[in-house]
Amino acid sequence: MKTMHDSNNVILAPLTTSLQDNIDAYEVLFDKCADVVKRKFTIGGANKIDIYMTYIDLLVDRKLLEEDTVKSFIYFMDNLPETEQFDYIMNKGLRTADASELITMEDIVQAVLAGDAVIMVDGFKKAIKIAIRGYPGRSVSEADTEVSVRGAKDSFVESMAINKVLIRRRIRDSKLKIEQMKVGVRSRTDVAIMYIEDIAEYGLVEEIKKRMNDFVIDGVLDSGMIEQLAEAHWHSPFPQFQSTVRPDKVASGILEGRIAVLIDNTPFILMLPTTVNSFFQAADDYYNRWEIVTFTRIIRYFAAFIAIALPGLYIAIANYQSEMIPTSLTLSFAAAREGVPFSVVFEVIIMEVAFELLREAGIRLPGPMGNTIGIVGGLIIGDAAVSANIVSPIIVIVVALTAVASFTIPNEAFATAFRLSRYLVIAFSAWLGLYGFICALVLIFIHLSSLESFGIPYLMPYVASGLEGGEDARDSIIRFPTNKLHKRPIYAKKDERVRLKKKE
Incomplete structure (x- = not known):
């Protein structure tokens, strides 16, 4: 009977040149996992080679995996020296897939659990990760919780990859950065931090990363859990993050110097920092007179x-x-x-x-x-x-x-x-x-x-001291005309505060 101690030893063990030893170690970890597909087969003609392919059913695009990936190299292994077979599969055989090398069993486990397919090749101490995720999910649709009369009608979905694309469509700037991490010891939830490099204060980026790394938790299933764990004033009923399902609202916040936190498996995106004023602003406030x-x-x-x-x-x-x-x-x-x-x-x-x-x-x-x-x-x-x-x-x-x-x-x-x-x-x-x-x-x-x-300050700009935050009052209870909103809010970088000016 396999114990948890055995599994811990296996996941820390390095890959070997013996495919069967690697398979045995892998199957110790995924014992009694009926949804994990495990296939061992031989490819090539004269120079046959054993490979082992594994993935979680329905988390990968099976059509792309079987028709475009496997078939692309399965018949072209003849007359290749054994030392070149791995490189051939990696660089030429997988023409339609994003492939990368894995060198530890832990890397293999995390790749499979994330929805990638993994191929282990006999005679090599490394494996191939094929990034062809294709798990089911709902398509982009109109927002139900933040309805607007004017403006875009799309909303975020449960796929973080799609959500990143929805923001990229609106901000086509190479300085829009995405830093990604995993949160949750068991859930290993993907969390991404999006910001514009030369507008957002990098101290804010470091602070949110620090707060998320300050806790150890089994799993993160929604952005609300991140919000409660990372907020400074946990005793207050007032939210210290702003959550939204609207891509245009997140894009607008990022352009102002705010930071967006995207969590996989939830359509609710967090934005920081936030103030009382931001909670009274609707999505279409900037589309109307x-x-x-x-x-x-x-x-x-x-x-x-x-x-x-x-x-x-x-x-x-x-x-x-x-x-x-x-x-x-x-x-x-x-x-x-x-x-x-x-x-x-x-x-x-x-x-x-x-x-x-x-x-x-x-x-x-x-x-x-x-x-x-x-x-x-x-x-x-x-x-x-x-x-x-x-x-x-x-x-x-x-x-x-x-x-x-x-x-x-x-x-x-x-x-x-x-x-x-x-x-x-x-x-x-x-x-x-x-x-x-x-x-x-x-x-x-x-x-x-x-x-x-x-x-x-939560009551910014109503408690602004001096003239530094006074410009923010132009977009508070009274919203000035668009051609008068010259500066970004106070939390943007000082040397990038100007967002609107006439051409010289």
Whole structure:
């Protein structure tokens, strides 16, 4: 019976000139792996040579492997000295494939697990890796989570190779660099860092690589795991990376001096550094006129305030400072609450929890059914709760406005952080009234002020000191015309800050 100790010794052992010994060592590692294809056969005429080919079924392009690769050298080995056979297969026989040499068993194992085919040749202490990955996956389609009225409609997919191409299509510059590494002791997930060499601060590149190398983990299955492991302020609900599925958004960020982190097997790409301002920017903000974009951004910021503050403000005024509102409105509120047995605070909590349940149900159910649950469920529950005198109509209006306002924030992770912060505002408002409401908002502001994303203040450019970050304010709540956006943000290299100027 083979043990884990045997496998560890085998993977560290060097290749030998005996093909059978190499096969035995390889099959110790891939014992009980039904999806691993292992084929031993003889090629050549007079000078026959034994070779061993292995790959994982469906992870390689089998048509290319068998028809264009194997057949290209299987009949052309006659009259070659044994010492030249390996070089012939490597350099001439594999005309249509990207081939490279492997010299250790560990190299062979990693190549096979990554989706490459490997050929071992009798009499040689090295093997050939054939890069013909062809694993199944969905094709490029329209983005579902970041819909835009104007601009490109394609989105990232689960293949990192395709995602890199989608970015390369938009930035045709040799200075667009891609540094690749593997993360995860067992998953060996491919992770790529993309940036423009002369625009991005290389210190940021080194910092993200350092943070990813600071931990040892079994496997990384999604970019969200990298995000949580590499963020500096793990206790904060506010995201310190910006994730997106839109290639145009990533390309725009890279051109500004940001760094993109691509993870294989997920369509969500991370960008850093990030600020509060970047979470309020939609993909098509730069494709429309500045007047329209400025108006919509003001709406988003106002909606964000409603999303975090409206329920708490209503509780504070209704419970403690009712004299602040007109008498007629006070009487209207009182008439609406007549017969309701619960306090205002409990009413708000009931409806907030009900809307969270509907939101979660809508996400987990299939598309059309989820949309139906969200709309119909909200109408039925709201109407039934009012009819049964469980909540007042004004509470339904307040919570519904809050829910709609949270949907206007373009980034889902940032919107979720606002939803969580809303409960802090509700708690403080229920405790201290308007003073508690203001105190909660101040605490949230202090928390945001304390955050940094890779050395960049989270509230940039609103907390810019001096003129260094003042230029960033041209692309904040008010977006200046495109011909006035002369400089890149503060995190780009100082000598490459200018991105737009007139021809001389």
